[in-house]
Amino acid sequence: MNIQVLKSKIHKATVTEADLYYTGSITIDENLMDAVDLIEFEKVHVLNINNGERLETYVIKGARDSGTICMNGPAARKVAPGDTVIILSYCSLEYNEAKKFKPAIIFPDKNNKL
Numbered sequence: 310m311n312i313q314v315l316k317s318k319i320h321k322a323t324v325t326e327a328d329l330y331y332t333g334s335i336t337i338d339e340n341l342m343d344a345v346d347l348i349e350f351e352k353v354h355v356l357n358i359n360n361g362e363r364l365e366t367y368v369i370k371g372a373r374d375s376g377t378i379c380m381n382g383p384a385a386r387k388v389a390p391g392d393t394v395i396i397l398s399y400c401s402l403e404y405n406e407a408k409k410f411k412p413a414i415i416f417p418d419k420n421n422k423l
Contacts, residue, residue: 315412316400317345321358322417324392326379333382335366337396338421339373345413347398355380355388356395362387376421 319341326336335355337347347353349370356363366384371377378396380388388394402410417423 310404311401312404312407313399313401314407314410315397317347317353317396317398318412318414319345319394319396320414320416321393322378322396322421323419324378324380324388324390324394325376325421327385327388327390328379328381329383329385331381331385333366333384334369335384335396336369336371336377336379336381338371338375338377340423341378341415341417341421342368342370344415344423345398351398354397354399355384356397357388358393358395359389360387360392364388378421 347368351368354365364384
């Protein structure tokens, strides 16, 4: 039996930009992606601490060391620059493997630096 478990978590990142007319996604600084083992086009859940919104989208790689967290496309209506978000991804593991699995979790500062 496989179960879904937390794989990656960026806890309390600050949204730096919102681009309503982009094709969709969330752009994340490559340093943050590497720190939690996210890959480009991976599905993520975005939880907005400011207003309670929750949404699914996919990751686009942002410039390394930029601190960028940019909501693109329709998600820009649910998350605004300055909002604080939690970004999550999950994986499917066999039950016994899942019991031992440890997710990658980071706590960036207000400038999205580690």
